[in-house]
Amino acid sequence: MGLNKKPYKGCRDFFPKDMRVRQYLNQIMQKSAESYGFEPYDGPLLEEVELYKAKSGEELINDQIYSFHDRGERFVAIRPEMTPTLARMIAASHRQTPKPIRWYSIPNLMRYENPQKGRLREHWQFNVDIFGAPDNTGEKELLIMLIHFLENLGADSSMFSIQINDRQIVDSFFQETLEVTNEEAYKLYKILDRSKKISKEKLDAQINELQLEANKVKALRDYLLIKDLDALQEFSTKYNLKKQTQNLFAIYNTLKNLNLEKYLIYDPTIVRGLDYYTGIVFEVFDKHPDNRRAIAGGGAYKDLLKIFNEEPLPGIGFGLGDVTLKDFLEVHKLLPDFSSPQFDLMICPLSDDVLEHSFKTALILRKAGLKIDHPLSKIKMNKVFKQAQAKGHKFIAVIGEDEAANNEIQLKNLETREAKNFKQDNITEIKKFIEG
Numbered sequence: 001m002g003l004n005k006k007p008y009k010g011c012r013d014f015f016p017k018d019m020r021v022r023q024y025l026n027q028i029m030q031k032s033a034e035s036y037g038f039e040p041y042d043g044p045l046l047e048e049v050e051l052y053k054a055k056s057g058e059e060l061i062n063d064q065i066y067s068f069h070d071r072g073e074r075f076v077a078i079r080p081e082m083t084p085t086l087a088r089m090i091a092a093s094h095r096q097t098p099k100p101i102r103w104y105s106i107p108n109l110m111r112y113e114n115p116q117k118g119r120l121r122e123h124w125q126f127n128v129d130i131f132g133a134p135d136n137t138g139e140k141e142l143l144i145m146l147i148h149f150l151e152n153l154g155a156d157s158s159m160f161s162i163q164i165n166d167r168q169i170v171d172s173f174f175q176e177t178l179e180v181t182n183e184e185a186y187k188l189y190k191i192l193d194r195s196k197k198i199s200k201e202k203l204d205a206q207i208n209e210l211q212l213e214a215n216k217v218k219a220l221r222d223y224l225l226i227k228d229l230d231a232l233q234e235f236s237t238k239y240n241l242k243k244q245t246q247n248l249f250a251i252y253n254t255l256k257n258l259n260l261e262k263y264l265i266y267d268p269t270i271v272r273g274l275d276y277y278t279g280i281v282f283e284v285f286d287k288h289p290d291n292r293r294a295i296a297g298g299g300a301y302k303d304l305l306k307i308f309n310e311e312p313l314p315g316i317g318f319g320l321g322d323v324t325l326k327d328f329l330e331v332h333k334l335l336p337d338f339s340s341p342q343f344d345l346m347i348c349p350l351s352d353d354v355l356e357h358s359f360k361t362a363l364i365l366r367k368a369g370l371k372i373d374h375p376l377s378k379i380k381m382n383k384v385f386k387q388a389q390a391k392g393h394k395f396i397a398v399i400g401e402d403e404a405a406n407n408e409i410q411l412k413n414l415e416t417r418e419a420k421n422f423k424q425d426n427i428t429e430i431k432k433f434i435e436g
């Protein structure tokens with residue numbers, strides 16, 4: 001029996017047609033990040049498990065991490081997320097780096113998940129983070145950049161929303177209003193995080209398990225009913241949490257001045273599963289009824305450098321997965337057609353005698369920056385169109401005996417069937433013909 005031709009469970013092979021999509025998305029990620037002054041970085045595939053234990057949160061460590069002992073008995077893991085690696089790199093370099101530090105990366109990550117729509121074991125994640133920005137300017141800049149990036153892909157507020165909350169509000173509410181212990185607060189976080197995925201009965205049962213006094217259960221229910229920022233105003237007045245909402249309202253006001261507030265929705269259940277967030281937390285949701293899932297998630301964290309014995313340096317960032325992004329673009333019909341390769345033209349030598357000439361022509365055109373497909377053997381005239389169309393070409397450069405003798409090519413537009421002869425080095429006119 002031969003070996004399995006499928007990739008490892010939950011992982012993908014990227015055939016050329018898939019790579020074309022990946023490269024397109026990566027290019028827009030790079031361009032969008034760099035237009036906001038972000039610089040690229042990368043790190044190793046493996047990290048010591050300790051790095052994730054310190055901050056990533058129980059679920060990631062207990063259930064999702066790929067870990068093993070290396071030959072030197074070091075306990076290592078394949079990176080399940082990028083933020084701990086980023087924190088380690090920032091801890092090692094921030095003293096010499098002017099603030100704010102803006103970095104982005106598109107690493108592949110592995111999590112031991114049950115593969116399903118939108119969730120795989122390996123995915124690529126666009127990570128964008130800012131360190132050391134004063135007050136909440138980093139938060140504002142990052143959210144503006146995130147919206148702008150999705151707009152660059154053709155999306156608008158009818159297609160996605162940013163569900164946002166602030167852990168400062170949640171923390172104070174838990175500690176000062178509900179007066180729960182740290183352990184109970186942790187449980188409550190998990191309950192909120194899962195509250196939309198479970199039934200009302202299950203949610204009630206989990207809240208009952210905490211055995212809170214009746215007035216506190218009422219406060220928790222009031223909290224869960226907050227639908228928007230106006231309702232948050234009322235709630236914060238009632239429960240004396242006005243100060244803790246200031247950060248969120250300041251961010252909202254800046255986005256409002258830019259006409260971007262339409263993207264923001266206050267959501268009391270957004271707390272995020274990762275333990276390091278300390279300020280705003282958010283998730284980008286697809287609004288399409290067939291694909292209601294998170295495309296991206298992120299938040300602010302101020303203590304991530306502590307584990308490296310460094311002074312706190314506030315950070316804010318998001319991670320956006322390629323699997324969910326592609327689903328999002330597909331369901332909203334925003335993904336261009338990448339089914340065919342994108343070459344400028346295909347050289348078609350009609351006989352063995354003109355092959356040498358084809359190599360020469362291909363080199364001249366390639367040096368001029370054109371993407372040239374060369375079949376490396378003759379093509380019969382009656383097969384030229386069929387072969388070129390099967391490969392998705394729009395233009396061909398036919399080279400017969402006459403063309404070779406005159407240092408020419410015959411350019412043909414396969415759609416309009418227009419044909420014209422050019423000197424092989426008349427790049428300006430050749431480009432004009434191709435570009436229409």
Ligand code: HAM
Nearest residue numbers: 081083119120123295296297298317318319321323324
């Ligand atoms: P996260 O919420 O775990 O955050 O992941 C961010 C995004 O990555 C998700 O919204 C989803 O699009 C994608 N994603 C996560 N797991 C999978 C999976 N198994 N399959 C496909 N896509 C997935 C973080 O990882 C944070 N470290 C992000 C961050 C950066 N926070 C601050 N800076």
